Amino acid sequence: MKQLRSNVIRAGLEALYFTGAHHLLRPLFAGVGSIFMLHHVRPVRETQFQPNRHLEVTPEFLRAVLTHLRSRHIDIITLDELHRRLTERDFSRPFACFTFDDGYRDNRDFALPVMQEFDAPLTVYVASDFADGEGKLWWAALEMVIAKACAVEATIDGVATRIDTSTPAAKHAAFDRLHDWLRSLSGRNDLAREIGTLCARHGVDEAAICRELCMSWNELKSFANEKLVSIGAHSVTHCNLAQQSEEIASAEMSTSRARIESSLQKAVTHLAYPYGDRLAAGAREFALASTAGFKTAVTTRPGMIFSESAKHLTALPRVSLNGNYQQARILPVLTSGAATAIWNGFRRVDAA
Ligand SMILES: [Zn+2]
Numbered sequence: 001m002k003q004l005r006s007n008v009i010r011a012g013l014e015a016l017y018f019t020g021a022h023h024l025l026r027p028l029f030a031g032v033g034s035i036f037m038l039h040h041v042r043p044v045r046e047t048q049f050q051p052n053r054h055l056e057v058t059p060e061f062l063r064a065v066l067t068h069l070r071s072r073h074i075d076i077i078t079l080d081e082l083h084r085r086l087t088e089r090d091f092s093r094p095f096a097c098f099t100f101d102d103g104y105r106d107n108r109d110f111a112l113p114v115m116q117e118f119d120a121p122l123t124v125y126v127a128s129d130f131a132d133g134e135g136k137l138w139w140a141a142l143e144m145v146i147a148k149a150c151a152v153e154a155t156i157d158g159v160a161t162r163i164d165t166s167t168p169a170a171k172h173a174a175f176d177r178l179h180d181w182l183r184s185l186s187g188r189n190d191l192a193r194e195i196g197t198l199c200a201r202h203g204v205d206e207a208a209i210c211r212e213l214c215m216s217w218n219e220l221k222s223f224a225n226e227k228l229v230s231i232g233a234h235s236v237t238h239c240n241l242a243q244q245s246e247e248i249a250s251a252e253m254s255t256s257r258a259r260i261e262s263s264l265q266k267a268v269t270h271l272a273y274p275y276g277d278r279l280a281a282g283a284r285e286f287a288l289a290s291t292a293g294f295k296t297a298v299t300t301r302p303g304m305i306f307s308e309s310a311k312h313l314t315a316l317p318r319v320s321l322n323g324n325y326q327q328a329r330i331l332p333v334l335t336s337g338a339a340t341a342i343w344n345g346f347r348r349v350d351a352a
Contacts, residue, residue, distance in 0.1 A: 012339070012342065013325060013330045013333050013334075013339055014330070016333045016336075016338050016339060016342075017329055017330060017332070017333050021338060022332055022333045022336035022338040022339075023336070025336055025337065025338040025341060026336040026337065026338070028337075028341070029304065029336065029337030029338060029340070029341035029346075029348070030094070030304060030335065030336055030337040031304030031305050031306040031309075031337055031348070032085075032091040032094065032095070032304075032305055032306060032307055032309075033074075033077075033082065033085075033094055033095035033096055033097070033304070033305045034095075034096050034097075034304050034305055034318075034319045034335065034337075035079075035082070035096070035097040035098075035099055035298055035305065035316060035317070035318045035319065036065070036096060036097065036098050036099065036318065036319050036320075036321050037099055037101065037298070037300060037318035037319065037320045037321065038057060038062070038098065038099070038100045038101075038111070038321050039055040039056060039100065039101050039102060039104065040055055040056035040057075040104050040106050040107075041056065041057055041058070041059055041062055041100075041106055041107060041110045041111035041114070042056055042058070042059075042106040042109075042110050043058060043059070043110070044058055047147070048168060049143070049146070049147050049168060049171050049172070050143070051143055051146075051171075051172060051175040051176075051179075052139055052140060052143055053323045053324060054320075054322045054323045054324050055139075055323060056323045057321050057322075057323050057326055058326065059110045059111070059113070059114050061321070061326040061328075062110075062111060062114045062115075062321070063114050063117070064328045064331065065321060065331060066114065066115075066117075066118045066120055068328070068331040068332070068335070069096050069335070070118065072094070072335060073093070073094070074093075074094045074095060074096050074335070075093050075094065075095040075096070076095070076096050076097070076098065076118065076120040076121065077095045077096070077097060077121065078097070078121045078123070078230055079097055079099075079123050079230065079232070079269075079270045079295070079296050080230075080269070080295070081095075082095065082097050082296065082305070083295045083296055083313065086305070086307075086309060086310040086313065087310060087313075089307065089310070091307060096335075097121075097123065098115065098120060098121070098122040098123070099122070099123045099124075099125065099232070099272065099298060099318065100122060100123070100124045100125070101125050101234060101272055102125070102126075102127060102130060102137075102214065102234065102238070103124055103125070103126040103127065103130050103131060103214050103215050103220065103234070104213055104214060104215070105213060105214060105215050105219065106213075107122075107124050107215075107223075108215060108219070108223050112223075112226065112228070112229070115228055116228065119228070120228065121228045121229075121230065122228060122229060122230070123229075123230040123231070123232050123270060124223075124229065124230075124231055124232070125231075125232040125233065125234035125270075125271070125272035126215075126220065126231055126232070126233065126234055126256075126260055127234040127235055127236065127237070127238040127256065127274065128233075128235075128236045128255070128256045128259040128260060129210075129236055129237050129238065130210055130214040130238065131214060131215065131216060131217050131220055131260075131263070132217070133207065133210055133211045133214070133216060134207065134210065135210040135214060135237075135238060136191070136192050136195065136206065136210070136237070136238070137206075137209050137210055137213060137214075138182060138191060138192075138195040139179065140209050140213065141195050141198070141199050141204055141206050141209055142175060142178055142179060142182065142195065142198070143175065144199075144202075144204045144209070145198050145199060145202045145204050146165050146171050146174055146175050146178070147171070148202055148203070148204070149165045149202050150164075150165060150166045151163065151164055151165055151166065152165050152174060152178065152198065152202070153201075154178065154181070154194065154197075154198065156181050163177065163178070182194060182195060183240070183275075183279075186240075186243045187243075191239075217263045217264075220263070220264060221263070221264055224264045224266055230270070231260055231264060231266060231268060232268060232269075232270035232271060232272060233253065233256040233257040233260055233268050233270070233271045233272075233294075234256065234271070234272050234274060235252040235253065235256050235273075235274050236251075236252050236255050236256045236259070237252065238274045239252060239274060240274065240275055240279065240280045241253075241273055241274065241280060241281060241285050241288075242279060242280050242281060242282055242284070242285060243280075246284065246288070249284070249285060249288055250288050250291075250292065253271060253288060253289060253292045253294070254292050257271075257292070257294075269293075269294060269295040269296075270294060270295060270296050270297070270298075271289050271292075271294045271296070271297040271298070271314070272297065272298045273285060273289075273297065273298070273299055273300075275300065276298065276299040276300030276301070276318075277299070277300050277301065278301065281299050281315075282352075283352060285297075286312070286314045286315040286351065287314075289314040290313070290314045294314060295313065296313050296314065296316055297313070297314035297315070297316065298316045298317075298318055299315060299316065299317060299318065300318060300320070301317045301318070301350055302317060302318070302319065302320065302339075302340040302343045302344065303317025303318070303319075303340045303343075303344055303348075303349075303350060304317070304319065304337040304340055304341075304348075305317070306348045306349055308348060308349045309349060309351075311351075312349060312351035315351035317340070317350065319334055319340060
């Protein structure tokens with residue numbers, strides 16, 4: 001199903017490109033700017049089973065994006081500057097921001113050098129448990145479990161279930177099914193318990209994944225001192241905030257900010273909601289982020305920034321740089337706003 005959806009999106013992007021429809025849509029839907037969303041930036045991995053591949057792009061693709069933006073005379077700015085332009089209604093030049101979620105070490109090793117080539121600023125959103133080396137990167141753990149296993153057992157909705165993972169196709173189907181099930185678990189502890197059980201049963205060291213992929217506080221300290229780098233908050237545990245009580249959701253936002261500020265001795269004024277889709281961030285979370293004093297907060301809802309976005313600074317949409325679509329020719333489509341406009345049924349702002 002995910003493969004089908006991904007093929008349909010690819011066909012849509014290609015159709016927009018080849019028909020030139022994005023040229024017609026650009027004046028209406030390019031908006032005043034965009035916020036790009038990335039996760040990992042690293043060289044291509046050779047392994048066959050990579051269900052999380054949408055979360056990573058290569059340094060070469062990042063360079064192609066920056067080259068494209070420069071060729072269109074689009075300013076690459078910080079989130080503070082985006083905030084200023086939106087609140088002062090300074091839309092004289094188109095802009096783009098670069099944001100990276102979770103705090104991966106490859107952001108320092110592969111993304112930063114490319115950003116430096118263009119003197120382009122970036123914001124990295126840190127989940128404080130990840131920087132502690134205690135984060136649950138359950139989607140990466142699930143990938144490792146299924147890669148190793150011939151079959152996976154789990155109790156899904158009260159039913160003991162055995163899922164075949166013996167072939168590449170079976171592994172992908174199993175990943176989709178288990179991924180959707182794990183994301184549907186509501187309590188912060190339910191997901192941790194279930195993925196913990198799977199890891200223990202299949203010999204996957206969950207804590208090692210976090211330490212291998214994420215920057216520690218020590219590493220973040222020097223990373224945050226780089227001229228182009230800003231650090232934002234991304235909650236403490238990387239939970240689905242919308243599924244938590246108001247008290248917990250609010251504490252996830254403010255505690256993560258307090259921990260980053262005390263560890264890095266820098267003010268944190270920008271937030272990214274974990275998962276960030278409609279199921280994980282809605283009106284209540286947008287209000288909480290605003291009450292907590294964040295200048296901006298970003299979702300993973302697809303969209304460009306419009307002048308009206310100034311009224312929804314804690315519900316900003318982003319444009320995903322998705323590892324499944326790393327062709328340079330789709331870049332004009334992405335910056336035209338055509339792809340996100342179609343996704344949103346031609347609404348400009350979606351902040352409810
Ligand atoms: Zn995240």
